[in-house]
Structures are given as structure tokens and as C-alpha cells.
Amino acid sequence: LKGHFGKVYAMHWAGAGSEKLVSASQDGKLIIWNGNTTNKISAIPLRSSWVMTCAFEQQENKLVACGGLDNMCSIYTLTQDTSLNRATHELAMHDGYISCCRFIDTRQIITSSGDSTCILWDIERNEVKSVFTDHSGDAMSVSVNPSDPNVFVSGSCDASCKLWDTRTTRAQMTFDGHESDINDVEFFPDGTAFGTGSDDSSCRLFDIRACQEINSFQHNSILCGITSVGFSYSGRLLFGGYDDFKCQVWDTMKSDEDTGILPVQTLTGADNRVSCVGVQKDGYALAAGSWDTLLRI
Numbered sequence: 001l002k003g004h005f006g007k008v009y010a011m012h013w014a015g016a017g018s019e020k021l022v023s024a025s026q027d028g029k030l031i032i033w034n035g036n037t038t039n040k041i042s043a044i045p046l047r048s049s050w051v052m053t054c055a056f057e058q059q060e061n062k063l064v065a066c067g068g069l070d071n072m073c074s075i076y077t078l079t080q081d082t083s084l085n086r087a088t089h090e091l092a093m094h095d096g097y098i099s100c101c102r103f104i105d106t107r108q109i110i111t112s113s114g115d116s117t118c119i120l121w122d123i124e125r126n127e128v129k130s131v132f133t134d135h136s137g138d139a140m141s142v143s144v145n146p147s148d149p150n151v152f153v154s155g156s157c158d159a160s161c162k163l164w165d166t167r168t169t170r171a172q173m174t175f176d177g178h179e180s181d182i183n184d185v186e187f188f189p190d191g192t193a194f195g196t197g198s199d200d201s202s203c204r205l206f207d208i209r210a211c212q213e214i215n216s217f218q219h220n221s222i223l224c225g226i227t228s229v230g231f232s233y234s235g236r237l238l239f240g241g242y243d244d245f246k247c248q249v250w251d252t253m254k255s256d257e258d259t260g261i262l263p264v265q266t267l268t269g270a271d272n273r274v275s276c277v278g279v280q281k282d283g284y285a286l287a288a289g290s291w292d293t294l295l296r297i
Contacts, residue, residue, distance in 0.1 A: 001033050001295040003040055008289035009051060009275050010066075015058035016281040022064045023276075023295055024054035030066055032078065035285060035297055044076055044085050050097075057103040058281070063088075063123075065109055067098025073111045075123060091121045093128050100141045104149045104166075112139035118154050120166050132164050134171040141184045147191030155182030155196055163208060175206045177213040184228040189235045195252075197226030203240045205252055217250040219262055228276045233283020237264065241274035247288050269296060 006026030014020040019036045028049030032041040050069035057063035067073040071094050074087040096114030103109050104120075108129070112118045118132040118139050137158030145151035151172075155161045159178045162171035180199035187194045193207045193214070202218035203226055217238060224243035231238055231252075238250040247267035254261050272291035279286050289295045 004293045007291040010054045011276045011289045012056045013280045014056040014061040022054050024051040053100045055101045065101045069097045112142045114138040143185045143187045145191040155185035157181040186229045195229045197229040199225035230277045230279045241277040245270045
């Protein structure tokens with residue numbers, strides 16, 4: 001997908017049954033694409049070009065959100081009227097950059113921030129519902145449980161992941177194992193586990209029922225960090241976007257403690273760091289955005 005003039009930092013697919021995706025770039029634009037035709041549906045100019053994350057609302061596919069170094073989460077309502085480019089809601093409370101945002105439904109969104117907190121927002125009222133403060137380093141990523149919207153997981157630069165229930169503000173569980181910053185977390189499709197990608201050049205799989213790491217995906221030949229992770233529709237494959245311009249595909253069932261396992265497949269073609277990967281909700285496509293300004297499906 002060609003259209004951005006700056007590094008693509010984030011992308012997110014719309015909900016099931018939709019071929020739309022949103023991408024955010026350093027050129028200060030959010031672009032909504034049709035993933036089938038590669039056409040642009042709309043381009044939204046942002047007040048701050050230092051955008052780090054974007055999200056698509058999954059039920060009605062009418063809202064997109066973004067955030068970054070402006071410490072604010074801006075929410076836009078998608079309409080046919082292309083001149084309507086002002087944010088419908090601006091959520092400001094964080095003391096640090098917005099690293100990730102994910103909608104729970106049309107009324108609530110969760111943000112993670114460099115101030116090491118996550119916040120649950122009431123979108124309609126522009127209000128904070130709860131603040132989650134247990135991390136000791138920048139919170140880099142959040143993922144909402146697909147089978148229980150009250151539960152979400154966050155990954156942080158303190159090298160831990162925490163599982164939260166939005167009805168209480170303390171972390172329910174803490175998952176250790178990574179040796180460096182965790183850049184991305186993504187729930188397993190059935191909500192019982194989640195995958196992580198870290199600067200320690202490993203992707204890991206943590207099971208919530210076992211409260212621990214159950215698999216690690218790394219190889220001696222892969223030395224760079226992972227920016228983002230995503231699961232296939234069944235969860236059998238874990239996709240990782242890497243700093244060395246590649247996407248690696250791992251089989252989540254394979255494990256080899258001693259030497260590390262080899263990826264099932266390596267996707268190449270990007271001319272710079274792969275910054276974001278995402279699997280379409282019905283599972284038929286993988287999108288990867290890169291600092292070379294392109295998204296590839």
C-alpha cells in the first residue's frame with residue numbers, strides 16, 4: 001500500500017467481516033485503506049505528526065484512534081464527509097507518550113503510556129475510568145482479551161507483562177521471562193494465552209491458565225529486536241516484525257529448548273525496519289508496515 005511519505009509506525013485492521021485497515025505514519029497522516037483494492041478510503045491529517053499508535057474500533061468499524069508524543073489519544077469518527085477531519089474526542093491525562101491504544105467497544109478505550117501507566121477511558125465523556133499503575137517502566141503495548149472485554153494484558157520496558165481486570169486497578173498476574181523491553185503484546189485468538197515480542201530478540205507465548213511462559217521463539221541467527229507480533233486465525237502461527245527488515249513466522253506448537261527453533265517461514269521485501277504487523281480478523285491476510293513508508297499485505 002503506497003501513500004505515506006514518512007515511516008509507518010502502526011497499523012490495525014478493522015473488525016471481522018471488514019477489509020479496512022488504518023495506518024499511522026510520521027508524515028502526520030492516518031490513512032484508512034481498503035485492503036482488498038489497496039485504495040485509500042480517507043486520509044486524516046493529525047495535529048501532531050509524532051504518532052506512535054493507531055487502533056480501529058472492532059464492532060462497528062466507525063471509529064479510529066491514534067496517539068503519540070503529544071501525550072493524547074485522539075479519536076476520529078469515520079464519515080463519508082472527507083472534510084470532517086477534526087478529532088471527535090481528545091483524551092488527555094497521561095504524563096508520557098501514548099505507546100498503544102485499543103478499543104474495548106464503541107464507548108471505552110485503553111491506552112498505554114511512557115509514564116508507565118495504562119488508562120481505561122470513557123470515550124463519550126472524555127473521562128478517565130481507571131488508572132493501572134503497577135508497571136515500573138514505560139508501558140509499551142496493550143491487548144484486550146477477545147473472549148472477555150474486561151480483561152487486558154500490557155507489556156512494558158520493565159520486561160514484564162501484566163494481566164489486568166478493568167473492574168479492579170491492581171494487576172491480576174505478572175509474567176516474567178523476557179530479558180529486555182517488551183515492545184508488543186497480542187492475545188491468542190481464544191483469549192487463554194498471549195504472545196509477546198521483545199528487544200531481547202525473542203517472541204514468547206504465555207498461558208494465563210498456567211500463569212507462566214509456555215514457549216519461546218528465538219534462534220541464534222536472529223539478533224535484533226521484535227517490534228510487533230500477531231497471531232493467525234487459529235493461533236497456530238505467530239508472526240513477528242523484526243528490526244532487520246524481516247517478518248518471521250513461528251509455529252506455536254513447536255518447541256526445542258536447547259538450540260532454538262527455526263521459523264517456519266521468513267517474509268522479506270521491506271527496505272527498512274518492520275514496525276507493525278497485524279492479521280485481518282477473519283484470518284485471511286497479514287499486513288506489515290515498515291519504516292520504508294510502505295504497508296505490504
